[in-house]
Amino acid sequence: MKKLGKKVLCVMLLVTIVATGLFAQGTTETAGGPKGEKPYEIAVIIKATDSDFWQYLLVGALNYEFEHPDLVNVTTYGPPSESDIDQQVAILENVISTNPDAIVIASTSSDASVPALEQAYDKGIKIITVDNKVNTPKVNSFLATDNTLGGSLGAEKMVEYLKANNISTAGKKIAVVSAMAGVQVLTDRDNGFISRIKQLIPGIELIPTRYVDNDIIKALSTTEDLITTYGSDLIGIFADNNHSADGVSRAVAEQSLSNKIIVTAYDSDPEEVAAIKSGAIKAIMVQDPYGMGYKGVDSAVQAIEGATLPEYVDTGVVIVEKSNVNDPAAQGILDPFTMKKY
Amino acid sequence: MKLFSKKNKLRLAEGNLLVIVIILMVILSFATKNFFTVNNLRNLVRQTSVNGIIALGMTFVIISGGIDLSVGSIVGVASIVIAKLLVGGMPIFPAIIIALVVCGALGAVNGFIIQYGKVPPFIATLGMMQAARGIVMLLSNARMIAGLPKAFTGFAQLVFAGFPSLFFVWFLVIIVTFILTTKTIFGRNIFAYGSNIEAARLSGINTAAVTLSVYTLSGILSGLAGILMTSRLGNGIPTAGQGYEMDAIASAVVGGASLSGGSGTIIGTVLGALLISLIQNGGNLLGINAFILQIIVGVLIVASVWYDQIRKTTKS
Numbered sequence: 001m002k003k004l005g006k007k008v009l010c011v012m013l014l015v016t017i018v019a020t021g022l023f024a025q026g027t028t029e030t031a032g033g034p035k036g037e038k039p040y041e042i043a044v045i046i047k048a049t050d051s052d053f054w055q056y057l058l059v060g061a062l063n064y065e066f067e068h069p070d071l072v073n074v075t076t077y078g079p080p081s082e083s084d085i086d087q088q089v090a091i092l093e094n095v096i097s098t099n100p101d102a103i104v105i106a107s108t109s110s111d112a113s114v115p116a117l118e119q120a121y122d123k124g125i126k127i128i129t130v131d132n133k134v135n136t137p138k139v140n141s142f143l144a145t146d147n148t149l150g151g152s153l154g155a156e157k158m159v160e161y162l163k164a165n166n167i168s169t170a171g172k173k174i175a176v177v178s179a180m181a182g183v184q185v186l187t188d189r190d191n192g193f194i195s196r197i198k199q200l201i202p203g204i205e206l207i208p209t210r211y212v213d214n215d216i217i218k219a220l221s222t223t224e225d226l227i228t229t230y231g232s233d234l235i236g237i238f239a240d241n242n243h244s245a246d247g248v249s250r251a252v253a254e255q256s257l258s259n260k261i262i263v264t265a266y267d268s269d270p271e272e273v274a275a276i277k278s279g280a281i282k283a284i285m286v287q288d289p290y291g292m293g294y295k296g297v298d299s300a301v302q303a304i305e306g307a308t309l310p311e312y313v314d315t316g317v318v319i320v321e322k323s324n325v326n327d328p329a330a331q332g333i334l335d336p337f338t339m340k341k342y
Numbered sequence: 343m344k345l346f347s348k349k350n351k352l353r354l355a356e357g358n359l360l361v362i363v364i365i366l367m368v369i370l371s372f373a374t375k376n377f378f379t380v381n382n383l384r385n386l387v388r389q390t391s392v393n394g395i396i397a398l399g400m401t402f403v404i405i406s407g408g409i410d411l412s413v414g415s416i417v418g419v420a421s422i423v424i425a426k427l428l429v430g431g432m433p434i435f436p437a438i439i440i441a442l443v444v445c446g447a448l449g450a451v452n453g454f455i456i457q458y459g460k461v462p463p464f465i466a467t468l469g470m471m472q473a474a475r476g477i478v479m480l481l482s483n484a485r486m487i488a489g490l491p492k493a494f495t496g497f498a499q500l501v502f503a504g505f506p507s508l509f510f511v512w513f514l515v516i517i518v519t520f521i522l523t524t525k526t527i528f529g530r531n532i533f534a535y536g537s538n539i540e541a542a543r544l545s546g547i548n549t550a551a552v553t554l555s556v557y558t559l560s561g562i563l564s565g566l567a568g569i570l571m572t573s574r575l576g577n578g579i580p581t582a583g584q585g586y587e588m589d590a591i592a593s594a595v596v597g598g599a600s601l602s603g604g605s606g607t608i609i610g611t612v613l614g615a616l617l618i619s620l621i622q623n624g625g626n627l628l629g630i631n632a633f634i635l636q637i638i639v640g641v642l643i644v645a646s647v648w649y650d651q652i653r654k655t656t657k658s
Contacts, residue, residue, distance in 0.1 A: 228382045269486050
């Protein structure tokens with residue numbers, strides 16, 4: 001019985017090896033490059049499937065396909081989580097071997113995907129990068145939010161609300177709660193915020209940035225500790241993504257400090273929107289992932305048809321606060337699922 | 343002779359840990375003006391209770407000689423299941439029961455695979471960690487679930503007799519698990535099983551029952567932690583609990599549980615969880631660089647096990 005099991009295993013292994021060989025052969029045979037016929041094959045690769053933000057990007061891309069069924073055929077890919085950098089590269093390599101006409105990619109790493117992207121570009125596949133810049137000139141266009149600008153808008157809004165609530169800034173402190181260390185877009189937001197707030201309130205003291213592993217509970221605990229440590233000296237907190245903002249706003253709301261500690265933040269999710277309505281967060285800088293997906297596929301089409309695209313397109317941020325949170329325009333930005341057409 | 347019995351050794355380890363925790367608390371009380379305040383101590387126990395509860399389930403698994411990597415994902419399952427049920431209009435009590443049953447069942451699947459498939463616990467629960475997170479993403483479409491009833495989200499904000507409600511739940515779990523490990527045959531069987539499976543089997547212990555129950559218990563306690571966390575955060579969160587298995591294992595190990603099985607105590611794990619929170623909380627109050635705190639926690643985990651090894655070899 002045991003021997004038989006072993007034999008079966010051996011045969012299965014052999015079959016797998018042979019099959020892989022055949023399959024690999026198959027892919028090399030078609031490795032001539034993209035076909036360039038309508039409907040264009042466009043692959044959209046996101047950073048992670050586990051977050052609202054990237055799902056919104058897909059809504060944009062798939063809406064474009066729905067509106068132009070004869071023009072494009074969009075296929076979407078993504079690793080489960082943003083920490084899976086190598087998995088994203090593997091997905092990218094697999095996608096390249098299917099020879100799509102264009103690839104729209106939000107690359108998690110600025111470097112890891114470079115060799116594969118350069119190889120694809122040389123094969124004639126059009127490359128549109130979104131959200132995160134990749135360190136190679138071999139891309140057709142780059143669509144992203146100017147995160148430094150977004151961070152500085154967060155600082156401007158904070159100052160505006162400090163004034164509106166008559167909070168004195170003399171000798172007081174402001175904190176930054178960051179979702180994660182070493183992520184370029186977050187660093188840009190933090191730096192944009194910090195440099196602008198220092199310009200606007202010259203004497204302000206910035207508490208060293210706290211990192212919370214993108215975990216809401218950790219953001220909550222960290223904020224509680226900040227409040228405990230600095231008490232009434234703490235007058236403002238900037239949270240640089242949705243998870244950090246959720247934790248920060250909850251801590252501030254639990255201690256009824258909404259009008260003593262001004263919170264501004266980045267991104268949006270249902271909890272952040274609820275916090276805007278309750279006043280625990282004063283303003284959020286919302287990016288346009290839907291637009292990145294929609295315009296990303298549109299740029300890909302233009303590139304395939306031979307147009308020269310701008311090197312960089314700013315997809316912009318929208319500031320959402322209590323006064324405009326219920327506007328229809330803000331609704332579309334806050335929950336692109338409402339715009340889903342397919 | 344009695345001094346060298348296994349039980350006494352463990353008590354010694356707990357004693358050492360208790361001394362470390364107290365010393366750290368005294369230092370923090372003097373070093374920061376805000377540590378020894380009602381508010382901060384309340385924060386501290388609230389911050390510890392989620393990990394504290396998961397770590398207690400983990401302690402059972404580790405005593406039995408296993409490991410459970412799926413606890414973090416099961417926290418996520420609990421969060422999404424309860425949020426979906428409550429948003430769907432189910433009353434709170436049955437929703438909690440269903441979420442706990444689902445999590446317990448996932449734990450039981452771990453136990454089943456380990457017992458009957460002879461799959462090493464590390465592999466079986468690694469698979470469950472992936473699969474359970476996949477279930478979470480599928481159920482939630484990777485989106486946060488909002489709109490939970492106030493009666494549910496209000497629970498985590500409650501304070502009874504000066505203590506946050508989460509602490510009471512944790513305390514209750516501590517009492518129950520303490521009694522289970524020290525006063526019951528079930529508890530003794532787990533230790534026997536973890537020390538020597540063959541001997542346990544020969545002495546008539548139902549090994550299948552032990553394996554199934556420790557993993558089921560770990561699943562249920564992770565589910566409970568997930569429910570409390572959801573109440574605290576007011577939303578069902580698909581990424582909830584990511585990486586929590588590491589904190590739970592660290593708490594148990596710092597508390598004197600041995601990954602080779604057969605040893606570990608409830609009090610030790612409670613102190614281990616407290617120590618890890620204390621370092622985090624104290625670090626925040628003192629304004630220590632976040633990366634340095636991470637290094638400290640890493641060193642602490644290795645040092646505590648190393649110390650334990652030295653103590654064991656010198657004794658024997």
